[in-house]
Amino acid sequence: MKISEYRPQKALLVDHPPTGNRWIHEIKLDGFRMGLLISRGNARIISRRGTEYTREFPEIVAAARKLKTRNAVLDGEIVVLDKAGVSRFQLLQQLGDNRSGLAYFAFDILSLDGDDLTRTSLEERKRVLHKLLGNRAGMIRYTEHFDGDGAKVFANACALGAEGIISKLRDGRYRPGARSSDWQKIKCIKRQEFVVGGFTDPSGARAGVGSILVGYYEGDALRFAGKVGTGAGWSNAFSLRLRRQLEQVEVKRTPFDPPPPGWLGRNAHWVSPKKVVEVEFTEWTSDGRVRHPSLQGFRTDKLPRDVHRERESHLSGKQGSDTGATSTVVFPRARVTTADLVELYSRIADWVLPHVEGRPLTLVRATAPITREDALRTQAKFVHHTPRDQRFVPDVVPRMSIAEKKKVGEYCYVDSRAALVALVEAGVVEWHVWNARVGDVERPDRVVFDIDPGESVKWSDVVAAARRLRAMLEARDLESWVKTTGGKGLHVVVPFRAEHDWSAVFEFSRGIAAQMAAEDARYTLSFDKGVRRGKLLIDYKRNYRTSIAVAGFSTRATPEGSISVPVKWEELGRLGGGDAWNVGNIGERLRRLRADPWRGYWTTRQRLVR
Numbered sequence: 001m002k003i004s005e006y007r008p009q010k011a012l013l014v015d016h017p018p019t020g021n022r023w024i025h026e027i028k029l030d031g032f033r034m035g036l037l038i039s040r041g042n043a044r045i046i047s048r049r050g051t052e053y054t055r056e057f058p059e060i061v062a063a064a065r066k067l068k069t070r071n072a073v074l075d076g077e078i079v080v081l082d083k084a085g086v087s088r089f090q091l092l093q094q095l096g097d098n099r100s101g102l103a104y105f106a107f108d109i110l111s112l113d114g115d116d117l118t119r120t121s122l123e124e125r126k127r128v129l130h131k132l133l134g135n136r137a138g139m140i141r142y143t144e145h146f147d148g149d150g151a152k153v154f155a156n157a158c159a160l161g162a163e164g165i166i167s168k169l170r171d172g173r174y175r176p177g178a179r180s181s182d183w184q185k186i187k188c189i190k191r192q193e194f195v196v197g198g199f200t201d202p203s204g205a206r207a208g209v210g211s212i213l214v215g216y217y218e219g220d221a222l223r224f225a226g227k228v229g230t231g232a233g234w235s236n237a238f239s240l241r242l243r244r245q246l247e248q249v250e251v252k253r254t255p256f257d258p259p260p261p262g263w264l265g266r267n268a269h270w271v272s273p274k275k276v277v278e279v280e281f282t283e284w285t286s287d288g289r290v291r292h293p294s295l296q297g298f299r300t301d302k303l304p305r306d307v308h309r310e311r312e313s314h315l316s317g318k319q320g321s322d323t324g325a326t327s328t329v330v331f332p333r334a335r336v337t338t339a340d341l342v343e344l345y346s347r348i349a350d351w352v353l354p355h356v357e358g359r360p361l362t363l364v365r366a367t368a369p370i371t372r373e374d375a376l377r378t379q380a381k382f383v384h385h386t387p388r389d390q391r392f393v394p395d396v397v398p399r400m401s402i403a404e405k406k407k408v409g410e411y412c413y414v415d416s417r418a419a420l421v422a423l424v425e426a427g428v429v430e431w432h433v434w435n436a437r438v439g440d441v442e443r444p445d446r447v448v449f450d451i452d453p454g455e456s457v458k459w460s461d462v463v464a465a466a467r468r469l470r471a472m473l474e475a476r477d478l479e480s481w482v483k484t485t486g487g488k489g490l491h492v493v494v495p496f497r498a499e500h501d502w503s504a505v506f507e508f509s510r511g512i513a514a515q516m517a518a519e520d521a522r523y524t525l526s527f528d529k530g531v532r533r534g535k536l537l538i539d540y541k542r543n544y545r546t547s548i549a550v551a552g553f554s555t556r557a558t559p560e561g562s563i564s565v566p567v568k569w570e571e572l573g574r575l576g577g578g579d580a581w582n583v584g585n586i587g588e589r590l591r592r593l594r595a596d597p598w599r600g601y602w603t604t605r606q607r608l609v610r
Contacts, residue, residue, distance in 0.1 A: 006035030006110070007176040008048045008075055011166055011183035012396055015312040017150030018167050018184055024122070024145040025153040028164040028185060029105055030087040031079030032301055036104060036140070038064055038072045045078075047301040053078075060104045063139035069132060071113050076106035076143065086161050089278060093297035106133060107143035107166075110174060118174040125174065150186075158188035178398040178438075181418045189280055191296070195304045196275040197222055197255045198268040199246050208239025209246065212295070213260065213268055214277060216309045219388035221257040223309075226289040227264065228279055234295065246271050273304050284309075311395060329369045330429065331561035336583050338425060341555070344583065345424045348553070349417040351590055354602060355552030355566070356420065358437045360402060360411040362548045363423065364430035365392070370557050380429055380557040385409030394422040400438055404546060413438050429557050432548035435505070436498070445498035447509045447608075448549040450539035452489045454524075454532030463572045465516075465523065465536045466490045470569065472512060476609040481601045484578040486556035486564040491549060495601055496608040502545040508608060513540040552598075555583060565589070568597040 017025070034053060035046045043064035045053040054061055057078060079087035081101040091101065109129040110118055117125050126145070133142040146153045150167050157165050164187035172182035194214035202210040211227040230239055249272040259265045276299045281290040288309075328338045345352065368379040376382075383389050387410055390399075397412050397419045414420050414431075423431065435444040451465050466482055469492050473480045480494045500508075516538050517523045524535045542549045556562045561583035567575070581589055 005176070006037060006046050006048075006050075006073055006075070008033060008035065009108075009175045009177070009183060010179035011185040012179055012181050013310050013312050014181075014184045014186055017154045017165065017186050019150055021147070022170055023150060023167045024147060024170055025150055026107055026143055026145045026166045026168070027157055027160075027162050028166050028187070029077035029079050029107075029143075030089045030163045031077045031092050031105075032299075034076065034078050034104070034301075036060070036064055036072075036074040036076060036106065038067065038069060038074075040070055041065060049301055049303060051301065057102070057104075059099060059102060059139050063104075067132060067140070069113055071111070072132070073110040074106045074129070074140075075108040075110060076104050078102070078104050084161070089296045102139070104140045105143045106140060108174065110176075118176060120173065121171045122168055122174075123170045154186055154188075162188065163191065164188045175398070175415065177400060178415065179395065180398045180415045181396050182416070190283060190290075191278065191280045192310045193276050193299055193302055193307045194225055194228075194279050194290075195222060195273045195307050196246070196271060196277055197224070197273050198260075198264075198270045199243075200227065200264070200268050202239070208236065208241075208243040212242075212246075212277065213256070213264065214279060214290075214293075215256055215273075216307050217305055218308070219391065222255050222273055223288060224256040224258075224260045225309075226291075226293060228277070228290075228293040228295050230295055245275075249274055276300075276302050276304055276307060328427075330366055330427075331559065331583060332369050332371055333559045334561045334582065334584050336561055338427065341424045341583065342421055344587065346417070346421050348587065348590055349420055351596075352420060352553040353414070353417065354598075356414045356431060356433055356554075358415065358439070359413060359433040359551075360400070360436075360438060360441060361413055361434075362432040363390075363393075363412065363428050364432070364557055365427045366429045366557065370429065370561070371559055373559070375557040375559070385411055392426050394426060396422045402441055402546075411438075429555050431551050431554045433551045434546075434548060435543060440498060442501060442545075443498040444500070444502060444505045444543070446493055446495045447505055447540075448542040449492040449494075449509065449513065450485070450489060450537075450542055450549065451492065452537040452539055454529070454535050454537065456534050457536055459575070459577050461522065461536060462488070462490055462578070463575075465538070466492055466572065467569075468520070469512070469516060469538070472516060478606060478609060479600070479604060481566065481598050482569055482572065483552050483566040483598075484564055484575070484580060485550060486554070486558065486562040486581075487578050489578050490572075491564070493601075494608075495604055496606050500608055502543075505608065506540075506544045509540040509543040513538040553586075558582075560584075566596075566598045571597070 033048050037044045043061045045057055080091035080095055082088050109125050130142050154165050167184045169182045194216055196212050197215050198213035200210040202208055209230050211229050213227050215222045215224045251270050251272050254270045255273045278296040278299055279293045280296055281293040283291045285291055330336055330338055363383040364380050365383055366380045370379050372378055393412055398415050399410050399412050401408050402411050435446050449469055451462055453462050470480050478494055480492050483491050485491055513525055517525050522535055523538050524532055550564045552564055552566045554564050562579040563581050563586050565581045
């Protein structure tokens, strides 16, 4: 991340506070999330969507210029405090000439005077922030936090009338643009943004707007969530002004899919879904409506298409996924259910995470119990990188946008034990990773050679090919590691410093594979099944941008539930095939290991030789 950027980390909505001394807790502020960017003594205020708000809050800009720093990026919230010192979103909405109570509460710092702080711990960042701001009660303030039991902090916050709390890992680094379980928000009351799709006429002698009709996006469809009154707490002048604004975007057809039922569907005025409101309510009904809603104000810092129904995630006390998964059978031959897989990956997560963490993912999800050899075509499917196709993925799994050739894809990635287990619980049976990390998707940090045997090729020949490839890499002073694929072949993996672009890395891998095929007729670069019979494909095409390879310790969509497993080079001769381990015996394999077979992989700093 550039140290002059503001891409805020987002919190995961959960149903109860985390416990343990790894967590600190902050009062959830009720305002506008904003970045405060200071550059050479000048200051800007930027929303989480990149919109400029510098002119709207000159007092905060003036205070920022007085801070003892030339360059900094702060993360915080613009609020208006009531007489009791509690932030109130309605007061911010009604802010006019009277600027009493206006303040910027900074709760994080991303950079200071040229130093990128995002990779340091939260505790260290807060120490730096406190040193910069002190305990001043002026326009820019330091956000205090609380240690101790999360449940007690939450109860006290609710008693004070706060919206809720944010719990954060002490040692967590800042994850720009990501939503992860490192930050967890717990609300005293239910509250979220909605999109305005219509309105009704007022009753009696009132003028303006009676109620607004609101909804949320589910894929491309705007789902109706109920009507919200505009009376309590809002003036007649506000209602008249709102009527004029909505009439400017009025349309003939309802934007809701399906339309609201009954009288509303026949008599409401419809508007183009361009406005976003904040609504407080007591609960969701079984048919997807909000009960007892109350309008809090309008939001200009969030796009309508970004408004979805917020669902609380349930995380166990150990911050894993709820292991009460439904017992859907996934691998009937192995008698393994979803609950069994959740239990397995909760137990072996420490082995799995290094192989998947922080890399964009392509997911394969089971659509039926896996019983066929061609299950990838009949009983499981690759999931497209769109919000609609990934609706089943829980919010605990972070996402990022990546530009593809013809569109922008939404990619999931794993950043925690909870995210990994949540994918398993959601029915994912394979996870394939990029050769780059989410921090810099344009700079790969490894290449993968897939040794894929054609028909009639012996396993001993697969092993011999992997060893030959290793020798060719060693001749270039490159160390490599090997893993089974969970199928018939092997993956040879070469890590290196992330300092080349995709084209350079792809040409390197193609050159190695071409040399290997030129020197020995048993090896081929052709994907044609007829050409490959009796030969081994040296697949180097795992190494261009957006290409993928199955991750270490991922299950495969095979009847036995085979698993891709990292191994030592010395083990290859003792294996019977690339599917030696599966959901039934992987636990025993890991219990017997005294050391990580890939131990040196994680610390190598070797450079790619082109």
